[in-house]
Amino acid sequence: MKIAFIGGGNMAAALIAGLAGKITPGANIHVVDPNAVALERLHAGHGVTTATTIDAAVTAAEVIVLAVKPQSMREVTAQLLPLLGSAARAPLIVSIAAGIRAADLSRWLGGHDAIVRCMPNTPALIGMGITGMVASGGVSTAQRTLADQVLQAVGTTMWLDDETLIDAVTAVSGSGPAYVFYFIEAMARAGTELGLTPEQSLALAKATFTGAAELAARSDEPVALLRERVTSKGGTTYAALTSMEQGGVGPAIAAAVKAAAARGRELGDELGHEPGTAS
Numbered sequence: 001m002k003i004a005f006i007g008g009g010n011m012a013a014a015l016i017a018g019l020a021g022k023i024t025p026g027a028n029i030h031v032v033d034p035n036a037v038a039l040e041r042l043h044a045g046h047g048v049t050t051a052t053t054i055d056a057a058v059t060a061a062e063v064i065v066l067a068v069k070p071q072s073m074r075e076v077t078a079q080l081l082p083l084l085g086s087a088a089r090a091p092l093i094v095s096i097a098a099g100i101r102a103a104d105l106s107r108w109l110g111g112h113d114a115i116v117r118c119m120p121n122t123p124a125l126i127g128m129g130i131t132g133m134v135a136s137g138g139v140s141t142a143q144r145t146l147a148d149q150v151l152q153a154v155g156t157t158m159w160l161d162d163e164t165l166i167d168a169v170t171a172v173s174g175s176g177p178a179y180v181f182y183f184i185e186a187m188a189r190a191g192t193e194l195g196l197t198p199e200q201s202l203a204l205a206k207a208t209f210t211g212a213a214e215l216a217a218r219s220d221e222p223v224a225l226l227r228e229r230v231t232s233k234g235g236t237t238y239a240a241l242t243s244m245e246q247g248g249v250g251p252a253i254a255a256a257v258k259a260a261a262a263r264g265r266e267l268g269d270e271l272g273h274e275p276g277t278a279s
């Protein structure tokens with residue numbers, strides 16, 4: 001299987017680390033990015049082929065992953081369009097960009113509608129990603145299977161029928177690793193303020209997240225019950241959770257997740273409209 005990546009930044013690097021040598025040899029992965037240093041790192045690490053501009057090797061691939069910032073997507077599709085027209089067969093386009101809608105991509109790509117819009121996350125780097133995915137009308141069964149194979153190589157996949165839900169996936173699991181890291185940082189900082197060394201505190205916070213997340217993942221019981229088992233009556237956890245309730249932590253997290261979803265929709269509106277027209 002030949003896969004091309006347009007954009008070789010953070011998320012592409014996480015996906016390539018999970019894919020190269022597993023689903024396909026690194027030499028079958030072609031990466032385009034203007035940054036020669038980033039390309040050299042990917043080549044040295046995974047044996048991928050590289051180019052600084054979109055070339056024929058991109059359209060020779062069965063799958064083209066669009067992994068640029070949403071703001072770069074229009075420019076990239078304009079560069080891709082002439083090459084797509086001369087490709088021997090229509091490749092599957094997989095977009096991982098937040099906000100950008102499949103209909104806009106299809107329009108920018110001259111009506112090409114073999115598009116899977118998906119939202120992975122950076123734990124893909126260690127094969128523990130989760131990806132929400134939606135297929136547009138022109139995606140064949142074989143191409144859907146292909147997209148699933150690619151994203152399953154870096155974790156689990158969840159197919160959705162309704163593209164608008166991708167903004168919710170983005171808000172929960174796409175951006176989610178950052179919320180977890182934020183929580184780990186805050187807990188570790190507090191532990192240091194309580195007298196632990198930074199190393200001790202960080203190790204405790206990280207191991208607690210790993211252990212609790214794994215316990216929740218492996219358990220059939222409700223997460224609320226797992227939480228209650230930690231919470232001894234009148235004990236320390238009760239004191240902490242009461243403080244969180246009083247501080248509005250739950251609603252603040254809900255508001256943060258909704259802000260991410262709203263930003264996804266806003267990016268789609270802002271970037272999807274034709275220049276010079278209202279969005």
Ligand SMILES: NC(=O)C1=CN([C@@H]2O[C@H](COP(=O)(O)OP(=O)(O)OC[C@H]3O[C@@H](n4cnc5c(N)ncnc54)[C@H](OP(=O)(O)O)[C@@H]3O)[C@@H](O)[C@H]2O)C=CC1
Nearest residue numbers: 007008009010011032033067068069070072096097098120
């Ligand atoms: N980071 C994450 O956790 C996740 C990101 N995503 C999505 O993935 C996409 C990429 O995000 P991320 O990897 O974080 O961003 P990065 O900025 O790290 O990567 C984007 C890369 O694309 C390059 N680029 C810009 N223009 C072009 C072009 N014309 N042709 C080829 N490459 C180009 C950029 O180069 P330069 O920097 O020189 O402009 C950069 O190296 C975004 O759309 C984002 O929404 C989705 C899920 C999770």
Ligand SMILES: O=C(O)[C@@H]1CCC=N1
Nearest residue numbers: 097098170174175176
């Ligand atoms: O922050 C962002 O916009 C991207 C999308 C999901 C994770 N990172």
